[in-house]
Amino acid sequence: MPQQIRRLLVAFAVFIALFLVLRYVMIPTSFGEYGHYRGRSLEDNAAKPLQFTGNSSCIKCHKSIVEEKSRGHHAGLACETCHGPALKHVTYADTLPHAKLPDSLLLDKPAERKNCALCHNRNMARIKFRNDTVNISMIKQVDVMKHNLVDKNNESLKCIDCHFPHDPY
Amino acid sequence: MEHHFQQLYDVMSQVQGYIYPNEIDLNWSILIVLYPYITGLVAGAFILASLERVFKVKVLKPTYTLALLTALAFLLTATMPLINHLGKPFRAYEIMTTPHATSAMAIFGFVYLWYLMVVILLEIWFDYRKDMVVWAHQTTGWKSRLYKILTLGSYDISPKAVAFDEKIGYIITIIGIPSAFLLHGYVGFIFGSVKANPWWSTVLMPVIFLFSAMVSGIALVMFVYMIVSKIRKVKADMNCLDAIAKYLFYILILDFVLEALDQIHRIYVAEESFEIISLLIQGKLYITLIIMQVLLGTLVPLVTLAFLQFKKPTDKIRHTIYLVISMLILVGIFFMRWNVVIGGQLFSKSFYGFTSFKIGLIGTEGYLMASVWIIVPLLILAFLLWLLPPWKKSEELAETVTI
Numbered sequence: 001m002p003q004q005i006r007r008l009l010v011a012f013a014v015f016i017a018l019f020l021v022l023r024y025v026m027i028p029t030s031f032g033e034y035g036h037y038r039g040r041s042l043e044d045n046a047a048k049p050l051q052f053t054g055n056s057s058c059i060k061c062h063k064s065i066v067e068e069k070s071r072g073h074h075a076g077l078a079c080e081t082c083h084g085p086a087l088k089h090v091t092y093a094d095t096l097p098h099a100k101l102p103d104s105l106l107l108d109k110p111a112e113r114k115n116c117a118l119c120h121n122r123n124m125a126r127i128k129f130r131n132d133t134v135n136i137s138m139i140k141q142v143d144v145m146k147h148n149l150v151d152k153n154n155e156s157l158k159c160i161d162c163h164f165p166h167d168p169y
Numbered sequence: 170m171e172h173h174f175q176q177l178y179d180v181m182s183q184v185q186g187y188i189y190p191n192e193i194d195l196n197w198s199i200l201i202v203l204y205p206y207i208t209g210l211v212a213g214a215f216i217l218a219s220l221e222r223v224f225k226v227k228v229l230k231p232t233y234t235l236a237l238l239t240a241l242a243f244l245l246t247a248t249m250p251l252i253n254h255l256g257k258p259f260r261a262y263e264i265m266t267t268p269h270a271t272s273a274m275a276i277f278g279f280v281y282l283w284y285l286m287v288v289i290l291l292e293i294w295f296d297y298r299k300d301m302v303v304w305a306h307q308t309t310g311w312k313s314r315l316y317k318i319l320t321l322g323s324y325d326i327s328p329k330a331v332a333f334d335e336k337i338g339y340i341i342t343i344i345g346i347p348s349a350f351l352l353h354g355y356v357g358f359i360f361g362s363v364k365a366n367p368w369w370s371t372v373l374m375p376v377i378f379l380f381s382a383m384v385s386g387i388a389l390v391m392f393v394y395m396i397v398s399k400i401r402k403v404k405a406d407m408n409c410l411d412a413i414a415k416y417l418f419y420i421l422i423l424d425f426v427l428e429a430l431d432q433i434h435r436i437y438v439a440e441e442s443f444e445i446i447s448l449l450i451q452g453k454l455y456i457t458l459i460i461m462q463v464l465l466g467t468l469v470p471l472v473t474l475a476f477l478q479f480k481k482p483t484d485k486i487r488h489t490i491y492l493v494i495s496m497l498i499l500v501g502i503f504f505m506r507w508n509v510v511i512g513g514q515l516f517s518k519s520f521y522g523f524t525s526f527k528i529g530l531i532g533t534e535g536y537l538m539a540s541v542w543i544i545v546p547l548l549i550l551a552f553l554l555w556l557l558p559p560w561k562k563s564e565e566l567a568e569t570v571t572i
Contacts, residue, residue: 002333004298007321008291015286023266036269123190 072167186522213386466501
């Protein structure tokens, strides 16, 4: 066998061996346990601290509001969609039912135009029409940069000044 | 939040008609345009080199090694725009260590590796082995050591060993031609197999990509050869340039006919996507497709090259024409990739609307970042030309030197 081929074979053997060693070192041990991914990633994700608690926790203290919401267009929305993650808030209230919540655990009360606009801003990509007619079951859209910015006295208006968020119309 | 909301508002005002929500942003931007572009340059440059080696087109000799080094320089950069786009460079190796058998992208990793290790590097190594042994002897210090390392300690440059190198190099080139086809055909395959996108989904896509790759690669080597000759202050071999121009002309015809065939087929079958695609071509892609790709990038070079097949102006005029033509083709093929990648994302799958695309100057997907991945292979090429200058390869010296 010519010398150059011998040298090349050695170089390729070293390269392949290096690749196999790297492969052995780099692939996590739990890879392929359940599928084509690192099995431990499930545990890693499960170990992350919880943030949300769900509507069933809210009803314990805010029954009237939850019932009111359940009748309106926002019935399908989770409370935490607008008010933010509430696990700490609920845990505190569960542990000390009669204590006043510290300010840091009070939830957001979003009142600005931008908050409503997250869902209701005019969006060409969101369907409004079905069979060429306006479909009222779809999410209402307005141009929040233009829609009734001020009242008669020229004072700036928020969406919630006219539309009650728990039971909007 | 305010910022994102303002951004969304700005974006929404640029959308036309009815599009689906996930079509507001283009996920594949200029870096994904560069990836098939650079890969194509590699395949094209290699095929030009193989013309000399396998098909014995001796007049192309001056560009043979240059074409190989150009292919290597661009091949080393080909995956960088992708890794840059994905933004997780430390995970990039996973495509090789844990490839998924059903992933076309994972298979590309191995096609790429095959092409790099078994075709380009080996061919260059066999081609330069004798010269590296000579240079290791002629130079001193670290450069000499570097050449010795690159030879892998194989110092035998007897006529028998050199003849063996030549023979192996020939075999590698023969293996290299289908490999080059595979490398770039694959890139077209990736786009052609996106069934949901009527602008991409055609079986002709790998073939079109391949031919446009050959066109761009040949134009690149032509361009680099002229620039390198200029820098070295030597006269470019006009016979060689004429021959390259002739092959460029033939392949450009094939490429143009194939792409025209694809479009005519679209017009003839006029599927439900036809209307939106014709609006796309007349509207958002008008400048990049009709003007840049078809007119400046294809028709002007085609007519000029056709003219040169019958009339031979003076060397100086031909040289200038070749310089301009090669640049026009390189720009034209860039816009061909642009029209495929960006064009395919501009219209909605609803077939009722268009989204807008504006590219920034800075940022990961901006012009500056993109120009980095165009400049880097040129710098690598400059380094390779310094380390392994094709013009210093000597035929006769080798036989007298022993280490």
